[in-house]
Amino acid sequence: MGLLSLAIWLPILSGGVLLAYGRDENAHAVRWIALVAAVASFVITLPLITAFDVSTAAMQFQENLAWIDRFNVHYRLGVDGISVWFVLLTAFMTVIVVISAWQVIEERVNQYMGAFLILSGIMIGVFTALDGLLFYTFFEATLIPMYIIIGVWGGPRRVYAAFKFFLYTLAGSLLMLVALIYLYFKSGGSFDILTWHKLPLAMNAQALLFFAFFAAFAVKVPMWPVHTWLPDAHVEAPTGGSVVLAAIMLKLGAYGFLRFSLPIAPDASHHYAWFIIALSLIAVLYIGFVALVQQDMKKLVAYSSVAHMGFVTLGFFIFNELGVSGGLVQMISHGFVSGAMFLCIGVLYDRVHSREISSYGGVVNTMPTFTALAVFFAMANCGLPGTGGFVGEWMVIIGTVKVNFWLGLLAATTLVLGASYTLWMVKRVYFGAIANEHVRKLVDTNPREVLMLSLLAIAVLWMGVYPKPFTDTMHVSVTQLLKHVAVSKLN
Amino acid sequence: MNWLAVYPEIVLLTMACVVAMVDLWVTHPRRTPTYLIAQASLAVVAVMHLAYFNGGATVYAMQRMVVSDPMGHLLGFFAAAAVMVTLAYARPYAAEREMLKGELFTLAMFSLLGISVMLSANNFLVVYLGLELMSLSLYALTAMRRDSLNATEAAMKYFVLGALASGFLLYGLSMMYGATGSLEIGEVYKAIGTGQINKSVLAFGLVFIVAGLGFKLGAVPFHMWVPDVYQGAPTAVTLLIGGAPEFAAFAISIRLLVEGLNGLAVDWQQMLIVLSVGSMALGNLAAIAQSNLKRMLAYSTIGQMGFMLLGLCPGVVNNNTLSAANAYSSAMFYVVSYVLTTLGTFGIIMLLSRQGFESEQIDDLKGLAKRSPWYAAVMAIFMFSLAGIPPTIGFYAKMSVLQALVSTNVPGLIGLAVVAVLLSLIAAYYYIRLVKVMYFDEPVESAPIVAGGDVRLLLSINGAAVLLFGLLPGGLMAACAQAIVQALAT
Numbered sequence: 001m002g003l004l005s006l007a008i009w010l011p012i013l014s015g016g017v018l019l020a021y022g023r024d025e026n027a028h029a030v031r032w033i034a035l036v037a038a039v040a041s042f043v044i045t046l047p048l049i050t051a052f053d054v055s056t057a058a059m060q061f062q063e064n065l066a067w068i069d070r071f072n073v074h075y076r077l078g079v080d081g082i083s084v085w086f087v088l089l090t091a092f093m094t095v096i097v098v099i100s101a102w103q104v105i106e107e108r109v110n111q112y113m114g115a116f117l118i119l120s121g122i123m124i125g126v127f128t129a130l131d132g133l134l135f136y137t138f139f140e141a142t143l144i145p146m147y148i149i150i151g152v153w154g155g156p157r158r159v160y161a162a163f164k165f166f167l168y169t170l171a172g173s174l175l176m177l178v179a180l181i182y183l184y185f186k187s188g189g190s191f192d193i194l195t196w197h198k199l200p201l202a203m204n205a206q207a208l209l210f211f212a213f214f215a216a217f218a219v220k221v222p223m224w225p226v227h228t229w230l231p232d233a234h235v236e237a238p239t240g241g242s243v244v245l246a247a248i249m250l251k252l253g254a255y256g257f258l259r260f261s262l263p264i265a266p267d268a269s270h271h272y273a274w275f276i277i278a279l280s281l282i283a284v285l286y287i288g289f290v291a292l293v294q295q296d297m298k299k300l301v302a303y304s305s306v307a308h309m310g311f312v313t314l315g316f317f318i319f320n321e322l323g324v325s326g327g328l329v330q331m332i333s334h335g336f337v338s339g340a341m342f343l344c345i346g347v348l349y350d351r352v353h354s355r356e357i358s359s360y361g362g363v364v365n366t367m368p369t370f371t372a373l374a375v376f377f378a379m380a381n382c383g384l385p386g387t388g389g390f391v392g393e394w395m396v397i398i399g400t401v402k403v404n405f406w407l408g409l410l411a412a413t414t415l416v417l418g419a420s421y422t423l424w425m426v427k428r429v430y431f432g433a434i435a436n437e438h439v440r441k442l443v444d445t446n447p448r449e450v451l452m453l454s455l456l457a458i459a460v461l462w463m464g465v466y467p468k469p470f471t472d473t474m475h476v477s478v479t480q481l482l483k484h485v486a487v488s489k490l491n
Numbered sequence: 492m493n494w495l496a497v498y499p500e501i502v503l504l505t506m507a508c509v510v511a512m513v514d515l516w517v518t519h520p521r522r523t524p525t526y527l528i529a530q531a532s533l534a535v536v537a538v539m540h541l542a543y544f545n546g547g548a549t550v551y552a553m554q555r556m557v558v559s560d561p562m563g564h565l566l567g568f569f570a571a572a573a574v575m576v577t578l579a580y581a582r583p584y585a586a587e588r589e590m591l592k593g594e595l596f597t598l599a600m601f602s603l604l605g606i607s608v609m610l611s612a613n614n615f616l617v618v619y620l621g622l623e624l625m626s627l628s629l630y631a632l633t634a635m636r637r638d639s640l641n642a643t644e645a646a647m648k649y650f651v652l653g654a655l656a657s658g659f660l661l662y663g664l665s666m667m668y669g670a671t672g673s674l675e676i677g678e679v680y681k682a683i684g685t686g687q688i689n690k691s692v693l694a695f696g697l698v699f700i701v702a703g704l705g706f707k708l709g710a711v712p713f714h715m716w717v718p719d720v721y722q723g724a725p726t727a728v729t730l731l732i733g734g735a736p737e738f739a740a741f742a743i744s745i746r747l748l749v750e751g752l753n754g755l756a757v758d759w760q761q762m763l764i765v766l767s768v769g770s771m772a773l774g775n776l777a778a779i780a781q782s783n784l785k786r787m788l789a790y791s792t793i794g795q796m797g798f799m800l801l802g803l804c805p806g807v808v809n810n811n812t813l814s815a816a817n818a819y820s821s822a823m824f825y826v827v828s829y830v831l832t833t834l835g836t837f838g839i840i841m842l843l844s845r846q847g848f849e850s851e852q853i854d855d856l857k858g859l860a861k862r863s864p865w866y867a868a869v870m871a872i873f874m875f876s877l878a879g880i881p882p883t884i885g886f887y888a889k890m891s892v893l894q895a896l897v898s899t900n901v902p903g904l905i906g907l908a909v910v911a912v913l914l915s916l917i918a919a920y921y922y923i924r925l926v927k928v929m930y931f932d933e934p935v936e937s938a939p940i941v942a943g944g945d946v947r948l949l950l951s952i953n954g955a956a957v958l959l960f961g962l963l964p965g966g967l968m969a970a971c972a973q974a975i976v977q978a979l980a981t
Contacts, residue, residue, distance in 0.1 A: 019868070068887075068965040070972055071894065111864070133890070137881040144875060147923065151931040152860075159931055163923070170880075170919055174912035177890065181897040182905070 002063040003047060004077040007087060008125045011041045011094065015117030022110020031102055034113035038098045041120065042091040048084055054472050057081065057480030059130060059194070067134070071184070073191050076131040081477030082258055082328065085470060086127040086251060089335050092459075093247045094120035097240040099452040100343055104239065104350055105153065112153060116240060119145040126252050132180045132191040135259075139216075139252065140173055146241065146249070153238040161229075161236035168229040172219035179212035183264070197263040200489050206268035213261045214276075220253025223276075223313060224283040227306045234302035235355070239346030242298065246305050247339035251331050254312045258324070258481065262316065266485040269317070276317040281410055283310030288417035292424070297348075297355050300425055301341045304381060307414065308334045314411060315396035318403045319485060324478045325471055326395025332470060333380070333388030333463050340377040340456040344370070347449055348429075352438045357428050361435025366442040371430045373445075373453045378426045380460045382419040388463030496552035496559035499539045499567060500607050506532035507600035514593025522591050526582060529596040530575055533603070537571035540564045544970075549977060551613060555675055558613040562823075562974040566742050567610050570735040573830055574603045577734055579949050580838040581727030583942075590635050590725060599731055602628035606739040615664040615674040615751075618743050622660070622707070625739060626653050629732055633724045645723025652706065652716040660703025666696025667752070676751040683754035697755050700747060701762045707740045708796045709789075711769035718777075721789030722851070726844060729785060730837040733792060734830050741826045744803060745819060745978065756807035763800050764907065770797025771914040778921045784840060784853045787921060791877060792833070794918055799825045801911055802892040805899045812979075814899055820975040821891035824968055828888040828960070832876045835953035839870045842942055842950065856925065858934025866940060867929045869954035876957045878922035879915055883961040889915065891968065 001009075014037035022030040053060060059078030067075040079087060097116050105112045122145070125138035143166055151162035184191055187199050201209070219226045230250075234242045262269050284307045291303035308330065315327030347370060348363070349355055364371040380387035383394075393415065401408030434440050445453070463470065494501070510532070514525045544564040551558050578599060585591040605625025612618040630653065634646035668674055670692040671682035682688060705713040721729050748759050774794030781787035802822025806815040843850035843859075850856075860867035876885035889912075896908040942950075960967055 019864075067963075068968065070965060070968040071891070111860075137886070140881045140886070144880060147926070148930055151927055159927055162927070162931070163920070166923055167916065167920060171913075171916050174916055175909070178893060178897060178905070178908050178912060181890070181894045181908075184894065185898045185900065 002061060002077065003044065004061050004079065004087075004124075004128045005063055007041060007045050007048075007091065008077075008121045008128070010044065010121070011037060011091075011117040011124075012121035014041075015114040015121070018110045018114035018117065022114065024107065024109060027106070027109040030110045030113060031098075034098050034117060035095070037117055038091075038095045038120070041117075042088075042095050045088050045091045048079060048087055049469075049473070052084055052473060054081065055476060057477045060084075062130075067131075071133070071191065072189050073133045074131045075134060076192065077128045078130045079128055081474040082481070083127045083255065084473060085328075085332050086248070086255060087124050089251075089332055090120055090123045090127065090248050093243060093335065093339055096339065096343070096452050096455065097243055099448060100243065100346060101240050102448055104346070108152065112149070112240070115145040115149050116244065119149075119244060123248050123252065127255060130193050132183065132193055132196065134191075135193070136173070136177060136180055139256075140170070142249065142252070143169055146245070149241045150233060150237045154236040154241070156236075157232070158236040161232040164229045165233040168219055168226070172216040172226070175212045176216035179209050182209065193259065197484065199264070201265065203267055203271075203490060206265035206489065207271070210261055210265040210268035210272060213256065213265070217253040217256040217261065218279075220256070221250055221309050221313060222253070222306060223279050223310070224287060224306065227283070227287070230306060231299050231302040234305075234342075235296060235298045239342060239349070242342040242346075243339040246301070246342055247335040250305060250309055251335065254309065254316070254327070254331055257313065257316050262485050263481060265489075267488050267490055269485065270319070273317040273319070276313055277407065280310040280314035280317070281407070283307055284314070284411060284414040285417070288414050288421065291421040292417070294421075295357055297345045297357055297425065297429065298342070300357075300421060301338060301345065304418065304421065305334070305338050307418065308338070311393055311396050311411070315399060318400055319482060320399050320402060321475075321478055321482060322395045322399030322402065324482065325474050326392050326399055328392075328474055328478070329388075329395060329463070329467060329470055330392025333392050333460065336456050336459045336463070337377055337380045337387075337389050340453060340460070341381060343452060343456070344374040344377060347445060351442055354438075357425060359436070360429040360439060362432050362439055363430045363442065365434050366439060367444045369450065370445040373450075373457060374430060375426055376457055377460070378422045380464070381422045383415050386461070386464045388460045388467075390464055391467045493550060493552035496550045497557060497611070499536050499543070499564075500604060500611070502532065502539065503536050503600060503604045503607060507597055507604060510600060511593060511597040514596070517593070521582070521586055522593070522596075525593050525596055526578070529600060530578065533571050533575045533578075533600070536603075537568050537575065540568035540571060544568060544974070547973075547977065555677070556614045556617050557608075557611045559611055560974075560978055562745070562978040563610040563742065565970060565974045566738040566823075567607050569827055569830065570603060570606045570610070570738045573735040573738070573834060574599055574731070576834050576838070576949060576953070577727070577730045579945060580730065580834070580841050583946060584727050584841040584844060585725070588636060588725060590727065594635065595632070595727075598628045598632050602632070602731065603735060606735055609739040610742045612743070612746055613676050615668065615676070615679075615747075618746065619657070619661055619664065621739070622657060622743070625736060626657065629728070629736070632728045632731060633720065635728065636725055639725070641723040642725060645720045648716055648723075649720045656703050656706030656713065659699045659706065663696045663699030663701075663703060666692060666699065670696065676746055679751045680753060683752065693752075693755055694758055697752060697758055698762070700752070701759055701766070704740065704744050704747070705766050707736075708744070708800070709770075709793050710766040710796055710800060711773045711793060714770065714774070714793045717793055718786050718789040721792070722783055722786045726785065726837055726841045726849075730834065730841075733788075733833055733837070737796075737826055737830050741799070741823065748803070749806065749815070749819065750978065753807065753812070760804050760807065764804050767797045767800035767804065768907070768910060768914075770794060770800070771911060775914055775918040775921075778918070782853055783851055784855070785851055787853065788833075788836060791918065791921070794914070795829050795877070798889065798892060798911060798915065799829065801907065802895055804907070805895050805901075805904050808899045808901055808904075814895065815979055816972065816976045817898060818895040819979070820968070820972040821895040823971040823975060824891055825888040827967065827971065828876070828884040831953070831960070832873050832885060832957055835869065835950060835957065836873045836877070838946070838950050838953060839866060839873070842866065842940065842946060853925065853928055854935065856928045857932040859929040861934050862937065863940045866950070869950055870929060871926050872954050872957050874922040874925050876961070878919040880919070881961065882958070884957050884964060885961075887961060887964040887968070
């Protein structure tokens, strides 16, 4: 069994074991088993980076088994510079989620932990699948655990949010299924993604495929105007659910653009780039304003996620290396930062049971350690130099300026917006005088919370100060991708 | 005379009579001897079908009245297995409702005999004979709870509408006979192929045949009996109606439309497209509005059969049958996966019904995840499979049908695939609503769920099968493809 298979199936199998044998009477053991499984799953992904050959754009750690002979479907896995970091990000965030749920989840602990472990394995599957149908299987399978997570442990409107999440995402991906089958037919009976990359396609076929993929990935990213499920899902999901949604699930969509839309339909991608760029700019600008007026902290961070992901799609569709690499770096750093933001909200919510900004004020007086960390992540969310948030946004902006100065300027102004909504929230929640009795009674973070937030803080700082390992890994793959996309597939 | 070709049917007939006789001497309240004999004979029949399927030969027998081919035997195996599973799920349920009589087993076996006859029919009248044998057994089974008003009403409706449908089918078949001068499916095929037959008589007969098949499949606009019968019949009988007979409906569709009337494919494909889109639209929309679980599943069946019919549409494209094997085998795989899932779904309903009340309302599933995480998980797998979410078998079934449509490269059929996925999105809503009821709602009753070891094991195997055939669907798909290829070759 290869490394990638292990990274996929170890969490899934351990999650399955927890589901089958865990009971609330032995919740303590369940938590420890979940933690051990999550850490082990993370550790086994480390060799992916240490043994990664940065000088080639070819798929590495490949595995290939025949799966469904009748449709020539293969269990084909592999990573390149584009996907490898997301495997680690997923495994890492799962460890954080398990820690974050430690004392918070007391009911059906085994199902909660099991669902997240299974989800983690499935998402790694999405990032590593090199077969269209395998990709789709993993992509859709993520819906099941997330639906359960939102619906069982979510907030008061959890049922509505769970349905909206499920149906929105399903609607998009069903169209992608038709596109995948069409490619299977066009390529003479192959589901191999790398074969599809080389497949010549007429312009109208490319356009249809492009929009079918767009339907699936735009919903997942999410791009304006199909983003409305995200605020609902985020607000109602339990903390862990929000973290995984923001940190990893949104990246599945953006990753799909790079793996499918751009290389399979390069001409359509160029032709409709203006469309994606326009939607991305609307996302960063308009959603930035929407975030400004939110009363609910989770909603604010959710909208800020939409805006940040707008940067990612913008970077992808300007077709230069700074843009694409910047988008990828932004995806990883946003994974850490938004995950941390949701964890911070979770820490407050566990104590006060409110997500309203107006329920807080002056938290710094009672929770100094926590506030230091929270403000740090808020800064990273604004894109402060020295944090991970800065690197990606800066690269995308420079890349955009190279293409068109005015577009770049427009994108850059959003940094101001990002700073305003984030810092305004920080001011209202953390600073000022103590607002009410609840805040007065707050107890500062316990070691568990400090641990999970510090781990993330280290990651964010590392990305901000020394992003070279990330960009080095991506470089060859991104250059190769751009070279591929620049060549027309027509005739 | 080639008796060898019909051994499974002979064994089934003999054993059905034996069961009827033996039961006269059985006093055991749980009918254990009858049950065991019935199950054992069904198992023998299933194994025989499987052996014949592995043999892979196509043999005509009884003056070419019947055919023994891999498609018939593979479906025969599944049908026998489905009846076995149904009886196992039904025994505790029936025992508590004074339905556990010898007739239950005898009639179930006779209905399976009818199914078997249809599966191996090579003659219009044999198709009709099998259909009536199956239907009459099922009418009687539906009415088995004489003192239940619902069941009696359902039986009446089923009988009247079923008889009407049989009449339609028979009328259509007689038109074909009049036009072509033969009742044998192969001869009809040849006669139509000559192009000498009056086209309007054929088209007229075809309409009646398709209407009759539509009734049996429960396709819109011939679906009216489905919700009432599913709801009214005792759940055990609902499963006998909704399980194995689907194989027969599929098989006679292939035998009549493809093996017999392939020359009219252009006409019946258009009819099937209308039936299919109508079924998916109406079935899935109406299912949303139901509060009765069995009624919801009835509408869901209508929608699922609509999706299956899609697989029959792309068989002949531009007078070219290259895509036929691909198309029909995907439809066959769809039926198999659908029945596998349905068995488990109704199994769970019967399991929950056993505390002296009928668990029929969707609300009765409330909080099942708290009462029994295991059964809730199994039921959730069934629901995700019906909704077509990977990695369950239902997804691969939908995928293969869509693949058959898209591979024709006909824009209209690709458009049909898009319509189908959008309608299955609507279906996903009510399936995951059931998951919501089980997982997100609080239980209204706390009575523990009691189940015998055999039912518990069987349900777990059923759930695992839906999941495992989803993870590894290759073997089953290949078997269906092999069966269809050979059916088309002759």
